[in-house]
Amino acid sequence: MERIWEETKNYDVQQGDTLFTIAQREYGDGNLFSVIALQNHLADPDLVEVGEQLLIPYVTYRHQVTALDSNVARKEITQHYYGTTDSNVELIWEIVNGVAQREIHQGTWLHMPDLTNVGHYTVVADETLPGLAARWYGDDHLAVIIELANNLPTGSSLTAGQVLIQPGLNRLRHVAGDTLASLCLEEYGDADLDTRIAVVAAANHINTPDAVFCNQAVYIPS
Incomplete structure (x- = not known):
């Protein structure tokens, strides 16, 4: 059975929907329709039927x-x-x-970043804002957006049990080699890996997944 990505949501196709209009509404960029097509293994992105259920990966x-x-x-x-x-x-x-x-x-x-449909996180002992930012977003410097979203003073320390608002934002990774395969394997595991590589490529407008360059910035859909 295909593993559903953590923040992937289900969507029932409505009258008048196309993948382009769905992507425009969900992502702000209709040209990201291929993200949805690839995730759902659609042979023809132009053919979706009313009532058909699609998986919509979370893309910032x-x-x-x-x-x-x-x-x-x-x-x-x-x-x-x-x-x-x-x-x-x-x-x-x-x-x-x-x-x-x-x-x-x-x-x-x-x-x-999504500041309305946010997650909430309960701090455990010894966690820091830079550590959370690195884990959530791939960049410890983004600790400041957690501070701002939670109205915390700059450089705040955290206490166990503290509940934080977690702004919605795809993780940023930098390619370590010359393909996306190892990065996707590390992020998602080996389940349906080819689809995951294709979706990450589409979300980042990468035409040739095997031709990315070392340290290229890539956002990871969830």
Whole structure:
């Protein structure tokens, strides 16, 4: 039996749905329809039937920048996705995308972390925010987004039993070799490995999974 990914959800196809429109709604980028097609082993992505149940892997929502970068434009993005212009919320997505102190060029795709349908995590003894960030997101420097999401002071220590909001964001990994196979094997195990490699490639717009380069940044769908 196929193992369902931890955050994969079920979706029943509705009248008028296409994989493109589903991907546009779920991911913000209709061109990621192949992620859904590959996960569901669909021979023809153009043929989905009303009532058909699909598995939708969790891929961090994408936003393509169309306006010139400005403080106003950034606040509009924050308002659109999070319903607020709070500077700390804005800082979360800026840090995730490495644009807190860098210009955002038109056409750039941003990863918008989920701050509404979040997970909650109970801290155990000796855990730290950098350690959790490394485990959850693949980068200990993203501890700051956990701090911001939980209104914690910078450099906060954790106590066992403390409950944290866990912002939704795909893990970032860097390819150690020249293929995705070893990375996917480490992340997911060997169940349906070919599908997992194909889905990771599609989610990262990698056309040739065997031609990635060492240290290439890859987001891991869940």
